[in-house]
Amino acid sequence: MATAVATAGHDSHAEGHGEHVHHTSTGLENRKIAVWAFIGSECMLFASLISTYLIYKGRSRVGPWPHEWGCKTSAAVAKTRELLQGCSPADVMKPILDIPVTSQSTFVLLMSSLAMVLALAAVETKGTPLPAGAGWWDRCLASSKFWLMATAVMGATFLGYQSYEFTSFVHEGLTIKTNLFGSSFFTLTGFHGAHVTAGVLWLLTLFAIDVKRGLKGKTDVLLVDICALYWHFVDVVWIAIFTLIYLIQ
Amino acid sequence: MATTAAPAPGQTPTAGGSYAAGEQTGIWSWLATVDHKRIGTLYLWTALSFFIVGGIEAFIIRLQLMRPNGQVVSAEVYNQLFTMHGTTMVFLVIMPLSAAFFNYLIPLQIGARDVAFPRLNAFSYWVYLFGGVFMTIPIFFGAAPNGGWFGYAPLTTMQFSGGLNIDFWVIGLQILGISSLAAAFNFITTIINMRAPGMTLMRMPIFTWMSFIVQFLLILAFPAITIALVFLQFDRFFGTQFYEIAAGADPLLWQHLFWVFGHPEVYILILPAFGLASEILPTFSKKPLFGYNVMVYSGIMIGFLGFGVWAHHMFAVGMGATADTIFSMATMLIGIPTGVKIFNWIATMWGGQIRFTVAMKFAIALVALFTIGGISGVMHSSPPTDLQQTDTYFIVAHFHYVLFGGSIMGIMGGIYFYYPKMTGRYMSEKIGNWHFWLFFIGMNLTFFPMHFSGMLGMPRRIYSYDVGQGWETFNFQSTIGVMIQGLGLILFVYNFLKSKKTGAVAPGDAWGAGTLEWSIPSPPPEYNFAQLPVVTSRYPLWDLKHPEMTAGLAHSGPDAMTVTDSHATPMHEETEYKNAADLGIPMPFPTIKPLFTALFLVLMFSGLLFIHLDLFPVALTIMIGCAAAFVGSLYGWLTSPLE
Numbered sequence: 010m011a012t013a014v015a016t017a018g019h020d021s022h023a024e025g026h027g028e029h030v031h032h033t034s035t036g037l038e039n040r041k042i043a044v045w046a047f048i049g050s051e052c053m054l055f056a057s058l059i060s061t062y063l064i065y066k067g068r069s070r071v072g073p074w075p076h077e078w079g080c081k082t083s084a085a086v087a088k089t090r091e092l093l094q095g096c097s098p099a100d101v102m103k104p105i106l107d108i109p110v111t112s113q114s115t116f117v118l119l120m121s122s123l124a125m126v127l128a129l130a131a132v133e134t135k136g137t138p139l140p141a142g143a144g145w146w147d148r149c150l151a152s153s154k155f156w157l158m159a160t161a162v163m164g165a166t167f168l169g170y171q172s173y174e175f176t177s178f179v180h181e182g183l184t185i186k187t188n189l190f191g192s193s194f195f196t197l198t199g200f201h202g203a204h205v206t207a208g209v210l211w212l213l214t215l216f217a218i219d220v221k222r223g224l225k226g227k228t229d230v231l232l233v234d235i236c237a238l239y240w241h242f243v244d245v246v247w248i249a250i251f252t253l254i255y256l257i258q
Numbered sequence: 259m260a261t262t263a264a265p266a267p268g269q270t271p272t273a274g275g276s277y278a279a280g281e282q283t284g285i286w287s288w289l290a291t292v293d294h295k296r297i298g299t300l301y302l303w304t305a306l307s308f309f310i311v312g313g314i315e316a317f318i319i320r321l322q323l324m325r326p327n328g329q330v331v332s333a334e335v336y337n338q339l340f341t342m343h344g345t346t347m348v349f350l351v352i353m354p355l356s357a358a359f360f361n362y363l364i365p366l367q368i369g370a371r372d373v374a375f376p377r378l379n380a381f382s383y384w385v386y387l388f389g390g391v392f393m394t395i396p397i398f399f400g401a402a403p404n405g406g407w408f409g410y411a412p413l414t415t416m417q418f419s420g421g422l423n424i425d426f427w428v429i430g431l432q433i434l435g436i437s438s439l440a441a442a443f444n445f446i447t448t449i450i451n452m453r454a455p456g457m458t459l460m461r462m463p464i465f466t467w468m469s470f471i472v473q474f475l476l477i478l479a480f481p482a483i484t485i486a487l488v489f490l491q492f493d494r495f496f497g498t499q500f501y502e503i504a505a506g507a508d509p510l511l512w513q514h515l516f517w518v519f520g521h522p523e524v525y526i527l528i529l530p531a532f533g534l535a536s537e538i539l540p541t542f543s544k545k546p547l548f549g550y551n552v553m554v555y556s557g558i559m560i561g562f563l564g565f566g567v568w569a570h571h572m573f574a575v576g577m578g579a580t581a582d583t584i585f586s587m588a589t590m591l592i593g594i595p596t597g598v599k600i601f602n603w604i605a606t607m608w609g610g611q612i613r614f615t616v617a618m619k620f621a622i623a624l625v626a627l628f629t630i631g632g633i634s635g636v637m638h639s640s641p642p643t644d645l646q647q648t649d650t651y652f653i654v655a656h657f658h659y660v661l662f663g664g665s666i667m668g669i670m671g672g673i674y675f676y677y678p679k680m681t682g683r684y685m686s687e688k689i690g691n692w693h694f695w696l697f698f699i700g701m702n703l704t705f706f707p708m709h710f711s712g713m714l715g716m717p718r719r720i721y722s723y724d725v726g727q728g729w730e731t732f733n734f735q736s737t738i739g740v741m742i743q744g745l746g747l748i749l750f751v752y753n754f755l756k757s758k759k760t761g762a763v764a765p766g767d768a769w770g771a772g773t774l775e776w777s778i779p780s781p782p783p784e785y786n787f788a789q790l791p792v793v794t795s796r797y798p799l800w801d802l803k804h805p806e807m808t809a810g811l812a813h814s815g816p817d818a819m820t821v822t823d824s825h826a827t828p829m830h831e832e833t834e835y836k837n838a839a840d841l842g843i844p845m846p847f848p849t850i851k852p853l854f855t856a857l858f859l860v861l862m863f864s865g866l867l868f869i870h871l872d873l874f875p876v877a878l879t880i881m882i883g884c885a886a887a888f889v890g891s892l893y894g895w896l897t898s899p900l901e
Contacts, residue, residue, distance in 0.1 A: 033451040039374040043447045046477055050439060054481035057515060061485070061500070068506040185498050189506055192498035196488070 044235045048242045051204075055246050058200055059253060062193040069188035073102040073181060076258040081182075105183050105190075106255055107174070114170030115251050118205075121163035122244045125237045128156030132233045135225040153233070154219050160240065161212040164205050171202050194254070201250060204243045211236050290848035292376035293784055297383050298362030299680065302673075304387055305354035306754070311394060312346035313747055315339050317740055320704075324737035326725040336721035337404040338423070342397055344407025345427065348527065349434050350390045352661065355669045356530035357386070357438075360445055360469050362680065366775035366782065367463045369454025369791045374447035376846045377895060378440055384856035385437035392860060393430030396422065403427030406719065408520065409490070411501035411512040416494050422870055425494065429863050432487050435480050436859070442476035445469060454774070456793035460554070463773045463796070464547060467554050468533030471561040472526050478565070479522035486515035495869050510575060517568035525564045527661060528628075529557060531668025532599060535621040538675050539603050541771040542618040543610025546797055546808060549602045556595035556602075563592040573641045574648040582641045589639035593632065600629055615769070616690035620671030623698055627663025631656055634709070649719075652712025658705040670697070670750070677757065678764030682780045685761055689753040696746030704739030707732035772797030772808075785843040844901045851895040858888035 033039065072079030078087045080096035087093040093101065131153035139147055149155055175195070178184075185195040215236055218224060224233060291297060319339050322328040331339065361379065365372055373379050396402045404423045405414040409431075414424045449470045453462070462470075489500035490512070499505040501512060540547045547553060569577060569585040577585075603625050612618070634656040638644040647653055670693075677685045711732040716723065723729055767776040774791060775782075777799055791798065800807045838845045865880030 034453040034457075035451055037451065039447050039451050042450050043374065043443045046443045046446045050443075050477040050481055053478050054485060057482050057485035057518075061489070061511065061515075064508060064511065065506075068508070070504075070506045185492070185496060189499055189502075192492070192500055196492060196498065196500075 038231050040231060040235055041238075044238050048238065051242065051246075055200070055249070058193075058197045059249065062197050062254060065189040065193045069190045071188050073105045073178075073183045073187070073190075075106045075190055075194070075254070076104050078102065078104060102182065105178055105181060107177075108255055110170065111174065111251065111255055114167050114174075115247065117163050117170070118167045118244055118247055121160045121167070122241055124156050124160040124163060125240045128153050128160055129230070129233050129237050131156055132224050133230050135223075153224055154216060157212055157216040157219060157233075161209050161216060164209040164212065164240075168202060168205055168209070171198065171205075197250065197254070201243070201246060204246070208236075208240050208243055211239070287848065289853055290850045292372075292380050292846045292848060292852070294361045294365050294373045294376065294379060295680070295782060295784075295786075297379050298358045298360075300383055301354050301358035301361055301386070302680075304383075304390070305351050305358060306751075308346055308350040308354070308390060308394070310747070310751070312343055312351055313744065315343040315346065317744060319343060320737040320740040322721060323723075323733050325734070326723055326730055328722050331721070333721045334404065335400070337719075338397065338400070338402040340719055341403045341406050341427070342394070345393065345403065345431075347661070348407060348523070349431065350386075350393070352527045352665050352669070353438065354386055354390075356469075356472070356527070356665075357382075357441060359465070359530060359534065359669075359672055359676070360441070360472075362676065363775060364445060364448055364466055364469055365452065366679075366778070366786060367466045367773055368449065368452060368457050369774050369787060369793060370448065370452035371786050371790075371843065372846065373444050374452055375444050377849060377852050377900065378444050380849075381852035381856050382437045382441035382444065384853045385433060385440070385859060388856055388860040389430055389433035389437060392433065392864060393426055396426045401426065403430075408516055409512075410516075411486075411490050411493070412503055412507075412509060414490060415501050422867060424490075425867055425870060428487050428490050428494070429866055432484065432491070433860055433863055435484050435487075438476050439480055442473040442480075445473045446477070449473075454787075454790050454793055457774075460551070461793055461796050463533075464536035464550070464553055464557075465530070465533035468529040468536070468557050471557050472529050475522040475526050475529075475561055475564065479519045479526070482515050483519035486512055486519070489515075491866070495866060510572070513572050513575065514568070517571045518565070520571065521568040522561075522564045524660070525560055527665050528668075529560070531624060531665045531672070532557070534668045534672035534675070535603065535624050537771070537773065538617050538621040538671050539606045539625075540797075541675075541769050542613045542615055542621075543607045544613075544770075544804075544807060545606055545610040546772070546800070547602070548605035548608075549598075550796060552598060553602055556598045559595040560592060563588060563595070567592055570639060570644070573638075573644045586639050586641055590636060593636045593639075596632055600625060600632075615674070616685070616687055616694050617671045617675035617769075619691075619694045619698075620667050620674065623694070624664055624667040624671065627659055627667060627701070631659025631661075631663055634659065647712065649717055650712035651708040651716045651718060654718055655705050655708035655712060658701075658708070662701055662705065667697070667701075670694075673754075675769070677754075678761075678768035679775060679780050679782070681758050681761070682764055683757055683759075683761030684764050684768065685753050685757040689749050693746045693749045693753060696742050696749065700739045700742030700744075700746055702739070703742060704736045707735040707739075711736075767799065767803075770803075772800035774798060783837070784845060785838045785841065788841055788843075846901045847899070849895070849898065851891050851898070854891040855888060855895055858884045858891060862888055 035042070066075075071084075072081070072086070074086060076088075078090050078093045079085065079102040080093060081100040081102060083096065085093055085096055090101070127150065131151055134151065135153060139151060183191045183194075185191050215224065215233060218229075218232075288296065288300065291300075318331060319336070322330040322336060322339075361373070364370075393403070401422050403409075403426055405419055405427065409424070409427060412418060414428070449462070449466060489498070492498040493500050493502070499507060501507050501509075503509055536547055536553060566588045567585055569581060570589045573582055573585075603621075607622075634652070638647050638653070638656070674685055674690055677683070711729045714728050714732075716727070716729045716733075723733075764780050766779045768780060769776070773796075774793070777791065778786060795801050795808065797808050862881050862884035865877050865884060868874070868877035868880065
């Protein structure tokens with residue numbers, strides 16, 4: 010479903026009226042308005058997922074728990090290891106969420122938004138000659154290929170962290186079937202991961218177009234612009250998820 | 259694009275087909291079409307076919323309930339019948355019938371040549387068709403969904419509803435959601451961005467306005483049910499615990515998510531019909547709509563409040579006094595903008611020169627019948643009253659008055675009103691009158707007695723009942739009413755099919771209406787407008803032809819209407835018979851790719867079913883294969899030029 014919903018947005022991508030510049034009532038391009046509408050819809054999608062997670066927070070009957078220590082053989086739950094009474098060390102379940110590790114991936118994802126901004130700026134200014142005596146940094150800033158690839162790589166890094174996170178959770182005994190926390194956590198973050206995946210594929214497609222024929226001009230700026238809108242949105246959603254699910258205990 | 263030679267000027271338009279554009283005909287032209295008018299026509303035909311299916315389901319239900327201890331169908335089949343009747347009528351009939359009008363009318367009413375994304379539009383239709391077929395087919399081998407149109411979990415989880423029945427429902431709705439969302443993004447963009455010069459938001463016809471509001475309701479409400487369905491799918495296919503009460507799940511989670519979608523859905527179903535009535539009533543009263551601004555604002559207010567009343571469907575679950583009070587008050591509030599609309603329609607007719615055409619009768623019926631349904635609706639906004647009425651036939655009476663008396667009556671009026679625009683011929687008024695009166699009498703005879711059987715305690719969704727509870731007469735009346743409606747439906751189908759060939763030929767301005775769609779020939783050429791019109795008021799055609807009707811109105815611009823001369827009817831014949839290529843208007847290429855993209859998407863979802871047949875490798879093969887094919891056809895679509 011995640012990809013299906015996402016595709017509904019992608020469809021608009023090569024639609025519109027191509028090179029013909031048609032009159033529009035607002036002066037904005039059709040695809041841009043469609044992407045905004047799509048993002049509005051996506052807000053409700055993630056709002057439903059996040060609300061469900063929050064409603065189910067603390068309602069799981071068995072561990073592991075996100076922030077608390079638990080015991081495999083009893084229903085004991087405690088805020089710290091010391092407070093967990095009467096549980097043999099072999100049966101102790103650690104809190105699942107690893108905030109330091111996820112902070113790293115969050116940082117990478119936030120930085121990818123910066124790279125996305127620079128990619129758009131590079132496409133917008135393409136064709137402007139570099140100032141005399143431009144150094145490597147100026148050349149780098151002007152390279153849309155570099156920033157598109159950088160954004161995609163950072164997105165992929167985030168996905169790498171997520172798959173590491175998922176795998177280690179499964180090893181610690183939390184699967185999507187274990188408890189309400191497992192079901193709602195994996196579904197929520199999995200949906201977000203699917204959106205990042207769609208975004209990475211989108212970015213790689215733009216990169217491929219850039220390599221093949223070079224992205225420039227008004228039409229191409231729009232192509233990158235709508236991808237950037239989507240990418241920033243996915244990023245903002247992660248800020249909400251990270252705050253509500255990881256940071257608030 | 260079009261190559262066929264244009265017929266000689268003056269030739270009678272051939273029934274059903276366009277004459278002017280020299281359009282291609284044949285099945286291929288329909289499969290590959292990206293023309294909003296043809297897609298609208300496809301929506302209309304498909305939805306009317308499902309209307310017959312849903313009607314037959316209702317008929318069997320009523321046969322079963324005609325007498326106490328009915329033996330027509332078993333309890334299991336009965337469950338499937340009422341589930342499919344509700345699901346079909348809501349998702350496969352009323353929504354797509356509205357979509358037929360969105361497609362056909364929005365570009366014509368705002369003076370555009372097509373929607374913003376013609377191919378996405380075709381995709382929406384094909385997803386709807388395949389999704390509808392996917393949900394309807396299992397009824398022929400006894401595996402149709404059987405959990406009610408609202409599919410309450412945990413009842414619909416594997417524990418209580420094994421088998422494929424609910425799988426068809428949950429996957430089918432997911433598919434239909436994609437169709438509605440894709441269409442909504444398209445129409446929002448179209449209305450915001452494709453308006454003709456001078457067509458400001460507050461000059462848009464009310465139908466377009468109501469459609470605009472509905473698209474926002476769609477994009478904001480559908481994600482909630484999408485997520486509820488995802489949870490249910492995951493529970494059923496992958497063993498998650500969202501609706502697993504033993505694991506600590508909240509039994510109300512589904513109900514909240516469903517009704518957060520479900521109540522805005524009610525307005526998604528009724529607002530387009532309100533829009534159609536707001537076009538029909540002024541035309542046949544020869545008066546501009548009374549209180550246009552208030553009509554727009556009340557529509558917006560209905561849409562806005564519609565998101566704050568969902569829990570009135572859940573008073574009986576015991577949410578506590580605070581929640582009950584808030585949702586009760588919000589529900590009463592929403593009656594105000596709705597009541598305002600009713601009074602505005604009455605004031606529109608007040609003092610007008612009313613012509614009682616069939617379309618007008620249907621529109622007036624909407625005003626009257628929706629008022630009855632609205633009043634019973636406000637009755638259950640009060641929790642103590644609602645507790646007496648919930649899950650009884652009183653509720654069934656209420657929502658059939660708003661959905662049949664409101665939506666279907668409005669849409670039927672819309673069909674009679676716009677048929678000449680779509681086909682170039684009028685529907686027979688004589689048969690139409692019979693149809694109207696049979697529908698009107700039959701509908702009241704069916705649903706009015708349900709108020710009484712409900713008040714006497716007859717519960718919904720029971721497949722039989724014992725004698726001696728005082729329900730016999732009312733049930734018998736309801737069944738007779740359905741038979742009368744059935745006769746009306748048969749006459750309608752006959753009229754609909756026959757008038758296409760033998761109806762009286764309609765001019766471009768078939769009824770003397772005031773909005774842009776009537777300024778072009780009937781049926782419209784593929785490019786709609788040879789020259790884009792310049793709009794200066796809400797009723798451009800009336801400014802042009804009947805300036806006395808709009809003269810004193812503040813909403814008309816200071817200058818006379820300036821729809822370009824070529825749009826004043828009768829249209830110049832040379833222009834009328836030219837096609838897009840002759841006029842140098844770029845038209846989108848027909849393409850089959852949206853159809854294949856939609857087909858692979860639906861097949862990909864249907865692969866899930868094999869998991870429950872214990873054929874996991876088959877399921878995986880189908881889903882991965884179809885996903886690859888989906889991406890492939892999407893790639894082909896996105897990389898081919900539009901026009």
